[in-house]
Amino acid sequence: MAGFRALAPVDLDVVPYPAVTVALDLGDPPLAVDDATGHRAHGSVVVGLAPGSVRGHGSAITCLQLRLAPPVAHRILGASSELGGTVVGLDELWGSDAARTEERLRAADSWDERFAIAEAALVRRYTDGRPVDPEVAFAWDQLITHRGAVRIERIATEIGWSRKRLWSRFHAQTGLGPKHAARLVRFDDAAHRLAAGHSAARVAADTGYTDQSHLHRDIRTFTGTTPSTLATAPWLTVDPTAWPATRPDDDRP
Incomplete structure (x- = not known):
């Protein structure tokens, strides 16, 4: 995981990567992500594998980004086909747990504390998640x-x-x-x-x-x-x- 903060406007293409990317949005206004179909998602998002043209932008960005190996993502996110070429809101996969995790991350005083909160959430969901072959x-x-x-x-x-x-x-x-x-x-x-x-x-x-x-x-x-x-x-x-x-x-x- 890594923490990102940009106070200036950001508008960049996301290069496909062999991992499922989760962006936990901590900024205001929220992060915006456009996928190849023109659909725009706001806030915390999951970017699947090889999604084609994806662009992230905002007037200012603060986010905690995770990269998950696909078998791990299948278990943690409770997703399967969504891990392919799609961009979906984290709340579509985690429900109210996404909002609770965001709230705790926003209230944290440091990046180290945010990393610890995110790691605990991942471990919890991994333990309770779908089995992987x-x-x-x-x-x-x-x-x-x-x-x-x-x-x-x-x-x-x-x-x-x-x-x-x-x-x-x-x-x-x-x-x-x-x-x-x-x-x-x-x-x-x-x-x-x-x-x-x-x-x-x-x-x-x-x-x-x-x-x-x-x-x-x-x-x-x-x-x-x-x-x-x-x-x-x-x-x-x-x-x-x-x-x-x-x-x-x-x-x-």
């Missing part, structure tokens, strides 16, 4: 470990499921099919390498794309932009500070 959790971990460069058939064989069963259960609990999820994980790796200053040609070669055109097509699919535009996206600029890399072999800043 361990096979689905394993499949997701494999996609992350291999940065999307792993065959779905291999994962299915390892867990003893058919490819059809893996697709069905994975989609039911993450909102995406495993192949689409693998593309998203690989795209995220490529996006951060571009933001780190690597050329599109090198990024395509290092992240398993067939060629540079293949990389361009995925960037267009996930963001509607070009590699040069994606490389300077504000959403990615703040990423290494708010969400520091944890893999020792990662060459991101």
Whole structure:
């Protein structure tokens, strides 16, 4: 989780990320988020995986943002299909618990206290939440470990499921099919390498794309932009500070 405060007006595109994003809105006026269909949500929101064009904006923003691995999000949020390409209000998933959590966060005196409140809420809901298939959790971990460069058939064989069963259960609990999820994980790796200053040609070669055109097509699919535009996206600029890399072999800043 990370805390964000911007006193100046904010208007930025959200770059798709291989995690479900929860923004707990603490500002006034409330945060506004537009999705690819033109629907606008206000206040605390959940941004699912690969939602297409999503834009967050407000005259000033204060929010506590969470990133949840999809199997964890399925359990904590009580959501499944909503974890795919959608943006929904947190109250649609948590009901009155969303308002109670927001109220406690707003009354807190420090970010550390807010983090503790949010963590307690997550633990409580995780304990009481929907069960997650361990096979689905394993499949997701494999996609992350291999940065999307792993065959779905291999994962299915390892867990003893058919490819059809893996697709069905994975989609039911993450909102995406495993192949689409693998593309998203690989795209995220490529996006951060571009933001780190690597050329599109090198990024395509290092992240398993067939060629540079293949990389361009995925960037267009996930963001509607070009590699040069994606490389300077504000959403990615703040990423290494708010969400520091944890893999020792990662060459991101």
